[in-house]
Amino acid sequence: MCLASMNNCCWKSSGGCRPLASQWVGWFAVSLWILSVSLVAGQGTGGEKGSLDLNEETKGLYIGCFKERVDIYDALVYAGNADSCVDICERAYFRYAVLSSSKCACSKEFDQASRLDQAICHMRCKRNKAQFCGGVDSQSYYATGVKVSGPPTNLSIGNITETTMLLHWSDPAQPSYLTRFVIRANVLKTFATSPLSQSLEWGVGDHERHLHLLNLHPGTLYNITVSSMCDETNCGTAAIEAETLIGKPDPLPGEPVILERNGTTMKVSVPEAINNNGPVTFYRLVVMIINDEFQLEFDEALLGSYNRSVDNGVPYYVTAQFPYQSQFLIGDGKIRGGYYNAPLPPDSHIHVSLGIVSDYKGIKTVAYATATHKQHSNRLTDSNATDDDQTSVVALSVACVIFGLLLIASFVVYGYLRFKTGNRPQRLSDNHELTLQGPMVEVENNGYVPDSKLKENFRDQLSLALDDLDSSQKFARNAVRLNIDHILAQGSFGDVMSGKLQANAENLDCQVHVISDDIESQDQAVLLKELNQMIRLMPHEKFLTFYGVSASADWVYLIFELPPVLLKKRLVEARIPPSVDSARFSAISEEMILQWIYDISVAMEYLETNKAVHKKLCSYCVYVTNTNQIKLSIFGPPRLADHEKQIDISRWMAPEVLRFQHHSTKSDVWSYACLAWECCTLGATLYANITSQDLLPRMKNGLRPEQPAFIFNDLYQLFLNCWQIEPSERPDFEEVAFNVRQALTSPRHCLSYDRLDNILIPYYLPLLELKN
Numbered sequence: 001m002c003l004a005s006m007n008n009c010c011w012k013s014s015g016g017c018r019p020l021a022s023q024w025v026g027w028f029a030v031s032l033w034i035l036s037v038s039l040v041a042g043q044g045t046g047g048e049k050g051s052l053d054l055n056e057e058t059k060g061l062y063i064g065c066f067k068e069r070v071d072i073y074d075a076l077v078y079a080g081n082a083d084s085c086v087d088i089c090e091r092a093y094f095r096y097a098v099l100s101s102s103k104c105a106c107s108k109e110f111d112q113a114s115r116l117d118q119a120i121c122h123m124r125c126k127r128n129k130a131q132f133c134g135g136v137d138s139q140s141y142y143a144t145g146v147k148v149s150g151p152p153t154n155l156s157i158g159n160i161t162e163t164t165m166l167l168h169w170s171d172p173a174q175p176s177y178l179t180r181f182v183i184r185a186n187v188l189k190t191f192a193t194s195p196l197s198q199s200l201e202w203g204v205g206d207h208e209r210h211l212h213l214l215n216l217h218p219g220t221l222y223n224i225t226v227s228s229m230c231d232e233t234n235c236g237t238a239a240i241e242a243e244t245l246i247g248k249p250d251p252l253p254g255e256p257v258i259l260e261r262n263g264t265t266m267k268v269s270v271p272e273a274i275n276n277n278g279p280v281t282f283y284r285l286v287v288m289i290i291n292d293e294f295q296l297e298f299d300e301a302l303l304g305s306y307n308r309s310v311d312n313g314v315p316y317y318v319t320a321q322f323p324y325q326s327q328f329l330i331g332d333g334k335i336r337g338g339y340y341n342a343p344l345p346p347d348s349h350i351h352v353s354l355g356i357v358s359d360y361k362g363i364k365t366v367a368y369a370t371a372t373h374k375q376h377s378n379r380l381t382d383s384n385a386t387d388d389d390q391t392s393v394v395a396l397s398v399a400c401v402i403f404g405l406l407l408i409a410s411f412v413v414y415g416y417l418r419f420k421t422g423n424r425p426q427r428l429s430d431n432h433e434l435t436l437q438g439p440m441v442e443v444e445n446n447g448y449v450p451d452s453k454l455k456e457n458f459r460d461q462l463s464l465a466l467d468d469l470d471s472s473q474k475f476a477r478n479a480v481r482l483n484i485d486h487i488l489a490q491g492s493f494g495d496v497m498s499g500k501l502q503a504n505a506e507n508l509d510c511q512v513h514v515i516s517d518d519i520e521s522q523d524q525a526v527l528l529k530e531l532n533q534m535i536r537l538m539p540h541e542k543f544l545t546f547y548g549v550s551a552s553a554d555w556v557y558l559i560f561e562l563p564p565v566l567l568k569k570r571l572v573e574a575r576i577p578p579s580v581d582s583a584r585f586s587a588i589s590e591e592m593i594l595q596w597i598y599d600i601s602v603a604m605e606y607l608e609t610n611k612a613v614h615k616k617l618c619s620y621c622v623y624v625t626n627t628n629q630i631k632l633s634i635f636g637p638p639r640l641a642d643h644e645k646q647i648d649i650s651r652w653m654a655p656e657v658l659r660f661q662h663h664s665t666k667s668d669v670w671s672y673a674c675l676a677w678e679c680c681t682l683g684a685t686l687y688a689n690i691t692s693q694d695l696l697p698r699m700k701n702g703l704r705p706e707q708p709a710f711i712f713n714d715l716y717q718l719f720l721n722c723w724q725i726e727p728s729e730r731p732d733f734e735e736v737a738f739n740v741r742q743a744l745t746s747p748r749h750c751l752s753y754d755r756l757d758n759i760l761i762p763y764y765l766p767l768l769e770l771k772n
C-alpha cells in the first residue's frame with residue numbers, strides 16, 4: 001500500500017518499500033485516494049462497515065488488522081499503547097487510531113479490501129502487553145468513538161455585492177467526525193429572463209469556516225446550503241436565504257422611434273425594455289440636441305435635468321421619467337417624474353435615447369442606451385439626415401479605393417520578396433530566430449504521425465527508437481522483477497506496474513510500463529513521439545530518470561524511476577489551518593517555494609534551448625524528492641484508461657492552446673506562470689469557482705489568477721507578463737529564470753507566509769481540477 005501515499009511513504013522502516021518516483025504512481029495515488037474515499041462511502045451505504053453503523057464503534061474498540069497504508073494524515077506521533085493513540089486521534093476528531101509498533105497515526109477511514117488475518121498483527125504494545133500494535137507491514141486499527149457530524153450551525157451572510165457574498169458558518173453542535181463541507185446556492189427567485197444555471201456548488205476542507213461565494217447573479221434570491229460531509233455521506237445540511245444586490249440594467253434598452261416632429265414637440269414610441277439584473281421600475285427619456293460642428297461625447301456623469309444642462313452648457317438632458325407607456329410626447333412643458341419636459345428648440349436636430357431605472361430595496365441603478373440616426377423613421381422630419389448619409393457614402397467610396405490600391409501594392413511586394421528569397425534558400429535555413437517559436441519537436445516527428453501503416457510498423461519503429469539507447473540502458477529480462485500483483489495504472493499504452501531493477505549491483509525501485517501490442521495506432525504515434533523526445537533530451541537532473549528498456553520480440557518494458565511526492569500534494573499539505581496556533585500559515589518557507597519556482601524555470605529553459613515544447617506543464621507533472629529537489633515529468637500527467645478520473649489541464653493552458661491547440665514555448669511560459677502561482681498559493685486551484693467552459697471567454701476579458709495579499713507586486717507582475725494574451729509579448733524562459741533568480745536574493749520582498757488578520761489563502765478545490 002506504499003503507493004497510496006504521497007508523503008510519509010513507508011514510515012515503517014522494516015517494510016520493503018521506499019519513496020517512489022514518476023508520474024504514473026503519483027497520479028495513481030491521487031486516483032486511489034479518490035477511489036478510497038468513494039469506497040468507504042460505498043461501504044457505508046452497503047452496510048458492511050462504515051459511517052452508518054459508526055455509532056456502534058465505541059471508543060477503544062479493536063477494529064482489526066490491516067495492510068500497512070501510508071496515506072494517513074497525521075502519522076509519526078509516539079504512543080506506547082492503544083489508549084493514548086485513541087485519545088490523540090479522538091481529540092483531532094478522527095474515526096480511527098492506527099498503531100504500528102509504537103507509532104500512532106490517525107485515519108478517517110479504513111480500506112475493507114486490505115483487511116488481514118488477525119494473527120498478522122501479533123506485536124504487543126510496549127506499554128500495554130494486552131493490546132496489539134500491528135505487525136510486519138500491517139497495522140492495528142482502533143475506533144476512537146467519535147460521532148459523525150451534524151449540520152453546521154450559525155450560518156450567516158455578510159458583505160453582499162451584486163455578484164458575491166461572504167458566507168460564514170460554525171462547527172456542528174458537537175465536536176465530531178467530518179471530512180469537508182459542500183456549499184450549494186440554488187436560485188429561488190431572479191429577475192433574469194434566461195434560465196440561470198440551476199445550482200452553484202463549492203467544496204472546502206473541514207477546517208474552513210467561511211467562503212466567498214463568487215459568480216452569483218445580481219438581484220437574485222438564493223437558497224444557500226452548507227452540508228457537512230462525512231466521507232462522501234452527507235451528514236447534515238443547514239440552509240440560509242440571501243439575495244444579491246441588483247446590478248446595472250442589462251441588456252441596454254432599445255431606441256425610441258420618432259413618430260412625428262411638430263415644431264417644439266416630438267412624439268416618440270417607447271420600446272418595452274427587459275432587465276436581467278433587476279426590475280424595470282421607470283423609463284427615462286433623454287433628449288440630445290445634435291450640433292454637427294461641435295459634438296460632445298455622451299457622458300452619464302454630466303446628464304441631469306433640463307435646467308442643469310442649460311447651466312452647464314451640456315447638449316443633453318433627461319426630459320421625463322415615467323412607468324411604462326408605449327408613446328410619449330416630448331416638449332409639452334409639463335413636469336414628468338420630477339423632470340421638466342422642456343419645449344424643443346424649433347428646427348433643431350434631435351436624438352432621443354432611453355434609460356432604464358431599476359429601483360429595488362433601497363438600491364437604484366440606471367443604464368442608458370445611446371441613440372443612433374436610425375430612429376428617424378420618417379426622413380422628412382429631419383433634413384440633416386440625407387446630408388449625413390451622402391457624406392458617409394463619399395467617405396466609404398474613398399476608403400474602398402485606397403484599400404484596393406494597398407492590396408495591389410502588397411501583391412507586388414510579396415512577389416518581389418518571394419523572388420529574392422527563392423534565390424537564397426540557405427540564408428533562411430540558417431536563421432534560427434525564425435524557427436525558434438514553433439513546436440519543433442512536432443515537426444521533427446511528423447514522419448511518424450500520418451502513416452496509416454503505422455500499426456504494422458510499430459514494432460520496427462519502436463526498436464529503431466530504442467536502438468539509439470546506450471547499452472547501459474538496455475536490460476535483460478531477468479534484471480527486471482515485476483510485481484504483477486501491483487498494477488499502478490492502466491495507461492493508454494498498456495499496464496504500469498511496480499517492480500525492482502537490478503542495475504550496477506544496485507536494486508532499484510522502479511515502475512515498469514508494459515507496452516501492449518494492441519494499443520490504438522494514434523496512441524502508438526504519441527508513444528513513439530514522446531519516447532523519441534525523451535531519449536533525445538534525457539537525462540537531466542531536473543527531470544525524472546528514465547532507467548531504460550527491456551525488450552525482445554515478445555515484450556517491451558519501459559523502466560522509470562518511481563516517484564517521490566507529487567508537488568501538488570506537498571503544497572496542499574503545507575497549509576497550516578487557522579485552527580492551529582501558528583504565526584505562519586505555511587509549513588514551507590518562502591525561500592523553498594521560490595527555489596522550486598526557479599528550478600522549474602531552469603528545467604523549462606533546458607527544453608526551450610533544445611527546441612522542445614512541453615505542452616502539458618502543470619503541478620501534476622512535477623514531483624519533489626526527499627531532499628526537496630524538483631523532478632519534472634516530461635510526459636505530463638498520464639492519460640489513463642477512459643473509466644478513470646483524469647486531471648483536466650485546461651486551467652493551466654494559454655488561451656491560444658484552448659482555442660487553436662497552438663502549442664509553443666510561449667504557451668509553456670503561460671502554463672509555467674500558472675504553476676508558479678500555484679506554488680506561491682500553496683496549491684490553490686486556478687480560477688476557483690469558474691468552470692472550464694467559461695475560462696476562454698473570461699480570459700479574453702482579462703481574467704487572470706488573482707493576486708492574494710501575500711504575493712507582492714514584483715513577483716505578481718512577472719506572472720502577469722507571462723499571461724499576456726499575445727504570445728510574443730511574453731518573456732522567454734531565459735528571461736523568466738533570470739528574474740526568478742533575482743527574486744531569490746530577497747524572498748521576503750516577493751512572498752510572505754506570516755499569518756496576518758485579513759490573509760485569505762485562495763481555495764484548493766480538487767473537484768474542479770478533474771475531468772468530469
Ligand SMILES: *[C@@H]1O[C@H](CO)[C@@H](O)[C@H](O)[C@H]1NC(C)=O
Binds near residue numbers: 158159166
Ligand atoms: C466587508 O468588506 C469590507 C470592505 O471590503 C471589509 O472591511 C469588511 O471586513 C468585510 N466584512 C467581513 C465580514 O468580512
Ligand SMILES: *[C@@H]1O[C@H](CO)[C@@H](O)[C@H](O)[C@H]1NC(C)=O
Binds near residue numbers: 188223225
Ligand atoms: C433550501 O434548501 C434546504 C436544503 O435543501 C431545504 O430544506 C429548504 O426547504 C430550502 N428552502 C427553500 C425556501 O426552498
